[in-house]
Amino acid sequence: MARFLTRTRGKGGLHWTDWASYAYLALGVFVMFAPVLWLVVSSFKTEAELQHYPPRLLPYIQKTITLPGHDEPLPVFKVTRGDLAGQQVAQVRRIGLVSQVVRPEDPQTIVKVPISDRAPVERVALATTNYSKLFARFDFPRFFWNSLFITVVATAITLLVNAMAAFALSKYEFRGRGTVMALVIGTLMIPQTVVLVPLFLVVRDFGMINSLWGVIIPGAATPTGVFLLRQYMLTIPDEILDAARMDNASEWKIFWRIILPLSAPALAVLAILSIMWRWNDFLWPLIALSRSENYTLQLALNSFQGEFTTDWASLLAMTVLTLAPIAAVFAFLQKYIATGIASTGGK
Numbered sequence: 001m002a003r004f005l006t007r008t009r010g011k012g013g014l015h016w017t018d019w020a021s022y023a024y025l026a027l028g029v030f031v032m033f034a035p036v037l038w039l040v041v042s043s044f045k046t047e048a049e050l051q052h053y054p055p056r057l058l059p060y061i062q063k064t065i066t067l068p069g070h071d072e073p074l075p076v077f078k079v080t081r082g083d084l085a086g087q088q089v090a091q092v093r094r095i096g097l098v099s100q101v102v103r104p105e106d107p108q109t110i111v112k113v114p115i116s117d118r119a120p121v122e123r124v125a126l127a128t129t130n131y132s133k134l135f136a137r138f139d140f141p142r143f144f145w146n147s148l149f150i151t152v153v154a155t156a157i158t159l160l161v162n163a164m165a166a167f168a169l170s171k172y173e174f175r176g177r178g179t180v181m182a183l184v185i186g187t188l189m190i191p192q193t194v195v196l197v198p199l200f201l202v203v204r205d206f207g208m209i210n211s212l213w214g215v216i217i218p219g220a221a222t223p224t225g226v227f228l229l230r231q232y233m234l235t236i237p238d239e240i241l242d243a244a245r246m247d248n249a250s251e252w253k254i255f256w257r258i259i260l261p262l263s264a265p266a267l268a269v270l271a272i273l274s275i276m277w278r279w280n281d282f283l284w285p286l287i288a289l290s291r292s293e294n295y296t297l298q299l300a301l302n303s304f305q306g307e308f309t310t311d312w313a314s315l316l317a318m319t320v321l322t323l324a325p326i327a328a329v330f331a332f333l334q335k336y337i338a339t340g341i342a343s344t345g346g347k
Contacts (some may be wrong), residue, residue, distance in 0.1 A: 039323075043316040044126040050312045060122040065090050067107040077101065077118040084111065088121060130317040137314070138300060139293075140321070146212060147279060147296040148325075154216045155274040159267055161221045166229035167255050171241060181230070187223045192283070200287055214288045215296075219278070225270045232266035233259060268336040272329070279326045297322045 038057070042050065045059040052060075064073035067090060074090035077099070089101035092110060099113050134140050169181055199218055200209075208214030236259065244254045260267070282298040289295060295303075301322060304315040 040320055043130060043320045046127045047313045058124050059126055061125045063121040063123055069107055076121040078121050079113060079118050081117040130313045134318060143295055143297050143300045146294060150212055150215050151275055151278040154278045155271055157220045158225060158274045159271060162225035163229055165226045166233055167259055170230045170233040184223045184226050210289060210291050210294060215285050228270055229266050232263055236262050272333050275329055276326060
């Protein structure tokens, strides 16, 4: 593998096509991972650093000092002009364009310095409090459990329901099979917003509003999943099923013991897609859930944005924690996406 990745076209050195290929790959890696890197680094920045202009990549925090006579740590500044030029001072308070500061060696004497004549003393450090205060302000384990329960249960139901529908549409001959399949595919052209009101009324009449099941059940069957599995099941030879029927195997046993194991690649693809859909779903949980104890992580993210202000530090930290599980699942199982989708086209 290492030899394959490092092979070049030039014999004595790198050919210009090698340089072009490496440059193209490097650009692709930068475009894909630069936003993610910026997100992770920004989640360790303080609110003041996030508002800093121009923005900086590394997280900086202002140095503070604790002095006698002051209960709270004071921010440290370096005076750039005036009698105290070059000295570090601690700011007690700011009034308009004037900063009241004290020298560390004389914390009782207040000196007035224009804010334009001072610069903050900063150092690179991680604001880990962005993550720790999440667990103090919000019931993060509860939100995580809600998202995990919805994702796992909904994915399991989706796989079962879609697999049964695909099995019927691929292995049973009946009048109108093509019409049914056309209707299933046709539902992909219907926007989700069109069915939100009828879907809400149905879920309400079944008493599943403010219930996790009200988020799970409506998306149990997906036209994408039915189409994906049907296309794969068409490649399974009918002779295998006929041989099983000759051995007195029931239709359920054929489905459970033969069809599902042979459809494992397509099921893996659908499982990954379903996990991503359910974990990142926001609109329908926002409509179906109004009690905070039933919130998912996506709804909890929305609580950091107020009418007039947004807690960006907590929002970015929560975003990283929300993306970490789905990113891990995709990283470990992404190979099944290409192989599974490619195999649905035929063998």
